[in-house]
Amino acid sequence: MRVIAARLLEWYDRHARVLPWRSPPGGAPPDPYRVWLSEVMLQQTTVAAVKPYYERFLARWPSVEALAAADNAELMAAWAGLGYYSRARNLLACARTLVAEHGGRFPGSAAELRRLPGIGDYTAGAIAAIAFGEPAAVVDGNVERVVSRLFALDNKPAVRARAAALTPAERPGDHAQAMMDLGATICTPKRPACAICPVRSDCRAFALGVQEAYPIRPAKAARPHRRGFAYWAEADGHVLLVTRPAKGLLGGMRALPTGAWGAAPSLADAPLSAEWRLLPEPVRHVFTHFSLDLSVACARVRRDEAAGEWWPIERLGEAGLPTLFDKAARLALRERMTETAIAC
DNA sequence: AACTCGTGGGG
DNA sequence: TCCCCAAGAGT
Incomplete structure (x- = not known):
């Protein structure tokens, strides 16, 4: 076990990925705020997708105190496009808890970190190990x-249990990141590069020639298909936006008004009565647990009669629409020029 | 304990 | 085109 950790660290010293939130191997521990911010963003999200968001967040909110004072809507808009939006809400709740109850400091143990919103077993261990040197x-x-x-x-x-036993008392943070770098660059899900792996000689699956059989994955569930409508209500250079309920899909995000999505959606749940014209092609979008054909209904209306936020169309980019509604908005803007919409 | 919750890139 | 999946957490 000791040999494996030692080989891994030696490999990491030479091959560690350079990432914006990281200290070099063997360097001083990075700022816990940066570790936390990056770890939350990296939950189920690729490094490439996170990088630009991380840089923008750090520039806009450089400390826990700054983040705790952030405007909710501005923070949600800044997260738009990154997905799993409950992370953004929990990020804010966590920052405010830290300022209100911990003097704006991160607690230094995994056990304490684990109690904070949006910090589960993995993230608690990662922050404790990387920022505080705890062999978590x-x-x-x-x-x-x-x-x-x-x-x-x-x-x-x-x-x-094995991962815990493998963790060294020295440099536990580098050890954790070494394991993750190995998994990301060599011990990949498909076609792992065993020929250049630093711990190939210690690997039982390699010895048996069954690397790709691990880890054992549960059977994939079928992904149902749904249909639905979104409404592009335009008045005087403005479009009607709503803020979705805090819980549930795309919770807390600005969005176009929608009805219920399902097998047989109807136009009966429009946000206001108007002569809706249906765009000829729906937006196709795939979520983790269902796929969606979202038809966009457009109408020019009067600006007074609907509950919501009339948003200037030329500044729609600042609204922070999640990707689904960004696609729908782009489609509406393109199609209204060509007048191919179908009256309904 | 099983579900819910996004998105984009790669094979 | 379709499937896989990526530094998981909350309920």
């Missing part, structure tokens, strides 16, 4: 894959 268990998807292959393990509790 850090088990993300990469670590699960690496450890399950190293020891040919077929269940999560066993993987977690």
Whole structure:
């Protein structure tokens, strides 16, 4: 076990990825705020997608105090496009808790971090290890894959126990990041690069020639298909936007008004009565657990009669629409020029 | 414990 | 085109 951790650290010293939120291998621990911000953004999200968001957030809100004082709508708009929007709400709740109850400081142990909003087992361990040097268990998807292959393990509790036993007292943060870098660049889900792996000689799955059989994945659930309407109500250079309820899909985000989505949606739930014209092609969008054909109904209306926010169309980019509604808005703007909409 | 919750890139 | 999946958390 010690040998594996040592080989891994030696490899990390030479091959660590350079990332904006990271200290170099063996360097001083990074600012806990930066570690936390990056870890939350990286939950189920690729490094490439996170980078520009991380840079923008750090420039706009450089400290916990600054973030705690952020305007809710501005923060949600800044998160738009990154997905899993409850993370943004929890980020703000966590910052405010830290300022109100912890003097604006991050607690230094995984156990305490774990109690904060949006910080689960993984993120608590990652912050504790990387920013505070605690030899905490850090088990993300990469670590699960690496450890399950190293020891040919077929269940999560066993993987977690082995990962904990593998964690060294020295440089636990670099160890965690080394495991993740190995998983991201060499011990990949498909066609792992075992030929250049620093711990190939310690790997049971490699010895058995069954690397790609690990980790064992549960069967994929079928993805249902739904249909629905979104409404582009335009008046005097403005479009009607709503803020979606805090909980649920795209919660707390600005959006075009919609009805209920399902097998047989109807235009009966429009935000106001108007001569709606349906755009010829729907927006196709795929969420994790369902796919959606969103038809866009357009109308020119009077500006007085609807509940919502009349947003200037030329500044729509600042509204912070999530990707689905950004697609719908772009389609509406394109099609209204060509007059191909169908009266309904 | 099983579901819910986004998005974009790669094979 | 379709499927996979990426530094998970909350309920």
